[in-house]
Amino acid sequence: MWTIRDVAKRAGVSYTTVSHVLNNTRPVSDEKRERVLAAIAEMNYVPSAPARSLKAKTTSTIGLVVPNNTNPYFAEFARGIEGSLRRRGYCVFLCNSDNNLVTQRECLRALHQNRIDGVIVASVDDDESVADDLRAVRVPVVIVDRPIAGLDADLVQIDHEAGAMMATQHLLDLGHTRIGCIAGASDTAVSAIRVAGFRRAMAERGVQVLPGAIVEGNFTAPGGYAAACELFDSLAPTAIFASNDLMAMGALRAAAERGLRIPADCSIVGFDDVEMSRYVYPALSTVGQAILRLGDAAANTLLERINGTVTGPARTLMIEPRLIVRESSTRLRAPAGYKSNHIAP
Template sequence: MATIKDVAAAAGVSFTTVSHVVNNSRPVSADVRAKVEHAIRQLHYVPSAVARSLKARATATIGLVVPNATNPYFAELARGIEDGCSRNGYCVFFCNSDDDPAKQRNYLRVLQEKRIDGLIVASAGDDAVLAQTLADSHEPLVILDRNIEGLNADLVQIDHEKGGYLATRHLLELGHVRIGCITGPIQTAVSAMRVHGFIRAMTERGIEIPPDAIVESDFSGTGGHRAAAQLFDTIRPTAIFAGNDMMGIGALRAAAERNISVPRDCSIIGFDDIELGRFTYPALSTVGQSVRALGDMAAQTLIERIAGTSSGTPRAPGRRRVVSPRLIVRESTATWAGAAKRDLAA
């Protein structure tokens, strides 16, 4: 690989002159510039980004850490972040922690060594060490989706509790009473808030929730399939609120395996509004917001923070940007057939 000294020798100039041409740091005559640019093309020279960043104290790169790259939600989120960064001249280093706090901390260390200009983190569960690790770093930071307690940083997330409430209220308004809830790991704040929304909607209607009506699993199609199968084999719900769309898709499969027609026999609604949910059969009702737009908002928030840091202004307190979810009704939810009979009996 050619070096700056190789280019200088080929052009017959000093390596500092080559640096001035590459970085436009000082005026260079047209003749000398032409010689240097010709040598660069001939040798396929690529300037060192690390060396340039040391001089400029900026790399135009942003680090992104997500907990599960196989989940379409985080793939769409990453695309929105990339779009927002690219539009502003930033590249993104993408890291997948596999919901492993130790792997997450290692990626953070590596990203900091790369001298990134800023960092976006969707954390892998609750990790007490993570808050301290991020607090000790000096890069502008945005926390995405899952809040990290004890950290003064910008936060961008959807209103998880409201989303759980809207999804459950939709099922109640369709006449359902025997409603099951399948959720991700309940110790995570995201799961807990969505379940709280489910409980709030049910409580408002005066409906008692049996202990076995809420089943904990993981935020995946497999987890949703397993949890929904448990509900179908126990309380036989007429409707299910799934903690995310992948769990909802798994629930659709569990229903089909038992010849339970969706939505005639059981309505199913998810959370997130990932693109895949529009193409299941039946198409999955959900609550959420444009995932790409959420990622773009995170990117814009970070870029604004980077600009404020580089200007030398005192660091302002972290901002909290909570996006309100909306109900998206598709084919997987419908009026419960037994609701009319129940009303007549009453």
């Protein structure tokens, strides 16, 4: 591997001259600059990133930690962040915590060792041990989805409760009252907030949440499938609010296996508006936001801290959700086959 001294030798200049050309730290004559650039091109020389970061006191790299990068929501979110930061000359190190607090801690430690300029985190947990882990990184931090106890950091999130209420109110407006709810993992704040939004919408309309109407689905398609099977076989809802699109897609599969027509026999609404929600059949009604723009907002918020254009107390950027009505929800009908087969008198 070529070094800066090899380039200097080829160009017939000192290695400090090569450094000044690479980093624009001092004026260099046009003749010497051309020789250096020609030598770099001939040798296909790539400057050492660690060496340059020590000199510039910046690495132009950002850490991104997500719970599960196979989840389409986090994949799209990461793409939004990466696209926004690349346009500004930054690279992104993506770490997958696998919904594990220990793995998340190891990711943060590795990012710190690589001298990142800042970090964006969708945390597995929200207790004070996470706050300690993030403070140890000693760079600006932006939190996504939920606040973390004891951490003074900017937060970017969608209004989870308002979105869940919006989805539930949509089903109520369509005449449904026998509504099931597929919750996320019981130990996550996001799941609890979305379930609270479901309950609040039902209560404000004076509609009872039936026993067994809320089933945990763990924010995964298999989890949503299992939860929907339980709802179809016990509650027989005419509508389901799933706390994310993956679980709603699992519910579509469970309905198909039972010969239920969506939305004629059961309306289904998800949450997040991931890209594939437009292409499942039937296309999924959902509540969400432009995920790429959410990633862009998180990136902008972090860069404002890194560049010092914003100082002072932590900020919360709350993204308002919107309802996207597609093919999987419709007005309550009288689905004779479903009623006679599944709804007890």
